[in-house]
Amino acid sequence: MKNRDDFPASPVQQDEVEEQQIVEEEYCLFCGINLTQSEIYHRYRVCPECRFHHSLPARQRIDLLVDTGSFKEVNRFLSSIDPLAFSGKEPYGERILEAQLRTGLTEAVITGVCTIGGNPTAIAVLDFGFLGGNMGGVVGEKVALAFELAARRRIPMVTVVSSGGARVQEGVLSLMQMAKTAAAAKHLHAQRLPHISVLTNPTSGEVYASFANLGDVILAEPQALIGFAPLRVVEQTSGKPLPEGSHTAEDHLQHGMIDQVVDRTKLRQLLSVLLDLLSSRYRLTMTKRGKPYPLPEHPEEQAWHTVQLARHQKRPTALDYISRITSSFVELRGDRHYGDDGAVVCGVAELSGEAVVVIGQERSHNEGRAYPEGFRKAQRAMRLAAVFGLPVITLIDTPGAYPGLDAEERGIGQAIASTLALMSDLPTPIVSVIVGEGGSEGALALGVADRILMLENAIYSVISPEDAASIIYRDARKAEEMASALKLTALDCKELGVIDTVVPEPEGGAHNDPDEAARLLKNSLVRELLEAQQDTLPKLVKKRYKKFRRMGEYSSYFRATISKEVADVQDLLQRGVSKLKQRLSTADKGEHQPDKGQRE
Numbered sequence: 392m393k394n395r396d397d398f399p400a401s402p403v404q405q406d407e408v409e410e411q412q413i414v415e416e417e418y419c420l421f422c423g424i425n426l427t428q429s430e431i432y433h434r435y436r437v438c439p440e441c442r443f444h445h446s447l448p449a450r451q452r453i454d455l456l457v458d459t460g461s462f463k464e465v466n467r468f469l470s471s472i473d474p475l476a477f478s479g480k481e482p483y484g485e486r487i488l489e490a491q492l493r494t495g496l497t498e499a500v501i502t503g504v505c506t507i508g509g510n511p512t513a514i515a516v517l518d519f520g521f522l523g524g525n526m527g528g529v530v531g532e533k534v535a536l537a538f539e540l541a542a543r544r545r546i547p548m549v550t551v552v553s554s555g556g557a558r559v560q561e562g563v564l565s566l567m568q569m570a571k572t573a574a575a576a577k578h579l580h581a582q583r584l585p586h587i588s589v590l591t592n593p594t595s596g597e598v599y600a601s602f603a604n605l606g607d608v609i610l611a612e613p614q615a616l617i618g619f620a621p622l623r624v625v626e627q628t629s630g631k632p633l634p635e636g637s638h639t640a641e642d643h644l645q646h647g648m649i650d651q652v653v654d655r656t657k658l659r660q661l662l663s664v665l666l667d668l669l670s671s672r673y674r675l676t677m678t679k680r681g682k683p684y685p686l687p688e689h690p691e692e693q694a695w696h697t698v699q700l701a702r703h704q705k706r707p708t709a710l711d712y713i714s715r716i717t718s719s720f721v722e723l724r725g726d727r728h729y730g731d732d733g734a735v736v737c738g739v740a741e742l743s744g745e746a747v748v749v750i751g752q753e754r755s756h757n758e759g760r761a762y763p764e765g766f767r768k769a770q771r772a773m774r775l776a777a778v779f780g781l782p783v784i785t786l787i788d789t790p791g792a793y794p795g796l797d798a799e800e801r802g803i804g805q806a807i808a809s810t811l812a813l814m815s816d817l818p819t820p821i822v823s824v825i826v827g828e829g830g831s832e833g834a835l836a837l838g839v840a841d842r843i844l845m846l847e848n849a850i851y852s853v854i855s856p857e858d859a860a861s862i863i864y865r866d867a868r869k870a871e872e873m874a875s876a877l878k879l880t881a882l883d884c885k886e887l888g889v890i891d892t893v894v895p896e897p898e899g900g901a902h903n904d905p906d907e908a909a910r911l912l913k914n915s916l917v918r919e920l921l922e923a924q925q926d927t928l929p930k931l932v933k934k935r936y937k938k939f940r941r942m943g944e945y946s947s948y949f950r951a952t953i954s955k956e957v958a959d960v961q962d963l964l965q966r967g968v969s970k971l972k973q974r975l976s977t978a979d980k981g982e983h984q985p986d987k988g989q990r991e
Contacts (some may be wrong), residue, residue, distance in 0.1 A: 419443055435655050444592060444612045444655055448494070449501045449518035452551055456659050457505035457514065464503040466536055471498060471529045477560040486560075490521045498529045499554075502537040504546070508663025510670055512549055513541035519553040519593070526598050527558030531568025534602060538575035538586075547585040547666055548576075552603040556596020565597070572602040580607070583778050585669040587662060590640065590649065592616050607775055608665055608723065609649040610658070611640035617649075647725030647764055664719050668739040669779050671746035675921050694874040694883075698856060700848035701828045705902040707909070709736055709751025709786040712826060715909035716916065717742050717749060723772055725764075729801060732765030733757070734789070737772035739781070743917050748776035750837060751786035754827060759789035762798050763806035766836055770813055782820040782920055785837040788827035790855060792836070807836045814839035815939070816932050820923040822916060825849045825881075825890070826901075841935050842919040843889070845881040846912070847896040851889065852879035888942065892919060 417426045421443035426432040429439050435455065436445040447455075453462055470487070477483045491497060499521035504513050515537045517524040526534075534550070541548040557565040579586055588606025590599075592615040600619055611617060618625070618638040626633055636642050643649045653661055700706070713720055717740035725731045733756035740749050750769045752759040769785075776783045792803055814821060814837075823840035829851035845851060854862075856870035859877060863869075878884070881893040894915045901908035926934065 420445060431656070437655050442613060442654065444614065446519060446553075446592070447655075448520060449496065449516040449551075452516050453501065453503075453505070453514065455655070456549070456551070456662065457507055457512075458509065462503050462505040462514075464501060465540065466502055466533050468497055469529050469533055471527055471558075471561075473560070474528065474564055475560070475562050477562075479560065483560040486522065494518060494521050496521050498533065499524045499526075500530045500533050502533045502540075504540070504544070507549070507659065507666055510663070510666035511544070511546045512666060513537050513544070513546055514549045514551070516551040517553050517598070519555070522558070523556075524552075524554035524598070525556055525558045525565075525596075526554060526568050526572075526601075527561040527565050528568065530558070531565075531571050534568075534572045535575040538572070538579050538602075541584060542579050542582045545582070545584065547587065547670055548579055549587045549589065549662060550602060550606070551589045551591060552594045552598055553591045554594060554596065554598040554603075556598060569597050569601040573605060576602045576605040580605070580778065583780070585666070585779065587665055587669075589653075589658065589662075590615055590617050595619065595621065607669070607778070610651050610653050610661070611643065611649050612655055612658075613640060613652055615640040617643050644724060645731065647727060647730040647768070649725060650723045651721075661721065664721055665739070668719065668721065668741065668746040668781075671779070671781065673744050673746070675743060675745045675917065675924065694877075694880055695856070695871040697848050697880050698850055698874050700900045700902075701850045703900060703902050706754075706827055707901050707905040708754045709788055709826065710753055710755070711905055712786060712909055712912060713738070713740065713749055713751060715906065716913040717747070720749070723775070724768070726767035726771060728764070728767060730762075730764045732762045732768060734759050734761040734793075735765035735769050737768055739775075742784070742920075743913075745782070745920075747782045747784050747920075748772050749784050749786070752789040752833075752837065754788045757793065759828075759833075760791060760793040761789065761833060761836075762793050763801040763803045766792075766803075766806040766810045769837060770810055773813055773817055777817050777819045780819060782822065782924065783817070783840075784916065784920070785821070785823045785840065787823060787825045787829050787834045787837050789833045790828050790830040792831075792833035807832055810836045811839055815936065818928045818932060820920065820931060821935075822919050822923060824894070824912065824916065825851050826912070830855060839935070839939065841923040841931060841938070842891050844892045844894050844912075844915055844919060845884055845890045846894050846901060846908075847881055848900050849881055850879040851881075851884050852877050 417432070418424065419426055419438040419441060422438060422441040424438065424440045426438065431437055431439045436447045437443070438445070473483045496518060500515055500517045502515045504511065506512060515534050517530070538548055557568070559565070576586055586606045588603050588609045590603060590609065590611040592612060594603055594615065594617045596619065599617065616638055617640055622633060622638055640649065640652045644652050713736070720738050720740040722736065722738040734753055736751045736753045738749055740747060750772050752761065773783055792798070792807060821840040822842045822844065823838045824844040824846070825834065825838070826846050827849055829838070829849060831853055834851065854877070856874040856877060857867045859873040860869040861867045863873065878887065881890065884890045885893055892915060894912055896911065897904035897907045923931065
């Protein structure tokens with residue numbers, strides 16, 4: 392008797408067996424592991440082992456980024472012709488036709504409208520599989536039309552780039568697409584609408600040097616090859632091998648050219664958060680005016696103790712406060728010129744339901760001493776806030792700007808001056824908080840604000856007590872004595888009119904209870920932000936100018952001096968009168984008491 396397996400398989404069964412046998416196995420191009428059974432690879436084209444991001448067709452990218460069923464393609468049937476009758480190894484028309492048949496696309500870009508996280512958005516995605524994603528006349532036209540559509544509908548724009556550059560077969564006409572797409576991106580920016588640019592592998596040449604680099608926020612996929620000139624050309628020009636990691640997304644992040652490197656699996660979520668914040672539809676409103684916290688009282692001799700608390704190693708830093716008082720914080724990095732400075736942290740976040748731009752000096756990095764690129768990064772964030780109507784919150788905590796030679800060579804003075812000038816008339820509300828050490832020009836560079844808050848145990852001074860003692864007494868050991876003379880405590884600054892509000896801290900200092908310190912700061916911050924938003928922007932900027940114009944003018948010093956002297960005289964007189972009354976009272980009692988002889 393034959394077993395079931397002994398019978399020959401039917402033709403259908405044979406086909407199924409053969410189909411299973413010829414399933415092509417897939418391996419990671421970077422680490423070489425077998426990806427055939429990997430779900431994350433088949434969905435995202437990302438290696439689960441080394442996280443290498445493989446190429447992805449444009450339509451699959453769109454499916455991963457947009458809300459299900461929301462994408463509607465526009466200008467689908469625009470197709471390239473051969474404007475120069477280009478003669479080469481293979482006719483240009485045939486190459487286009489072959490690419491169309493292979494990819495199912497009419498050109499190297501797909502454009503349309505969609506929603507991402509519920510936010511209506513225009514989108515343009517380049518496909519490297521179509522002639523290297525190169526930008527010819529039709530690609531440039533479709534990208535420009537997408538920007539114009541976004542401007543017309545008043546919606547944000549997302550571009551996802553994967554391109555080798557210009558379309559050689561279209562000659563100088565291809566080159567002109569740089570100007571066309573850059574102008575279209577600038578037009579959208581002028582309409583105060585967000586443009587988020589995503590750079591993937593590879594992004595180079597004319598596309599890189601046009602609209603791809605004009606995003607308000609620029610993201611990139613890990614290890615993406617990014618750069619203007621090909622690696623071969625750069626090596627030939629420099630005459631030496633390039634350093635490892637050159638022309639990568641991570642290298643661009645380090646040099647301040649992009650904001651974040653984002654894993655493909657997390658890109659949609661980040662885009663949703665950014666679109667929520669940059670397209671914010673909510674503003675804080677005031678139902679009733681709250682009273683500020685009562686001012687703490689500190690004797691003058693405690694100035695040096697306050698200095699120690701402001702510098703305490705466990706005192707909360709800017710990032711500690713940002714994580715506690717805001718939600719959905721998205722960090723923005725780089726100055727787009729030289730590098731990224733960790734001593735200045737910038738980002739977009741939500742504070743009590745309202746989108747804000749937060750800029751903080753982070754003491755855990757280089758003691759909060761910023762380089763020029765740190766201040767220029769802050770300027771980037773401020774301009775972004777002004778464009779999208781977001782209030783700016785600055786958290787100040789630095790002993791001063793970095794004074795080294797490299798900072799001088801990169802223009803530290805100009806960076807500070809231009810930051811001061813930018814803040815002086817930035818058309819959006821600004822609230823600054825001195826959370827620790829407010830040292831000299833490095834602190835003031837982020838402190839030109841409509842409302843200036845200062846934590847109870849923070850300090851604000853033109854110079855450190857140690858340096859002041861060295862100058863005045865030639866003895867740094869007299870720093871404690873100088874601390875009182877410099878009038879650097881929160882109460883001193885409030886009395887001088889330099890700050891508006893003193894924010895109380897938990898007993899013993901903010902480091903004893905960071906959560907409570909953050910709660911107290913958030914309450915004061917929201918109240919002051921509401922106050923600042925009561926004015927129209929022109930009036931707000933005018934009042935800000937007057938605020939700083941009055942600081943240090945002769946009349947204010949004169950009035951302050953006279954008022955203090957009058958108060959001192961009144962206090963002296965009051966104490967003298969009290970002593971006189973006490974003496975008279977003692978004398979009266981003495982007159983009514985008979986001496987010993989009289990009693991006898």
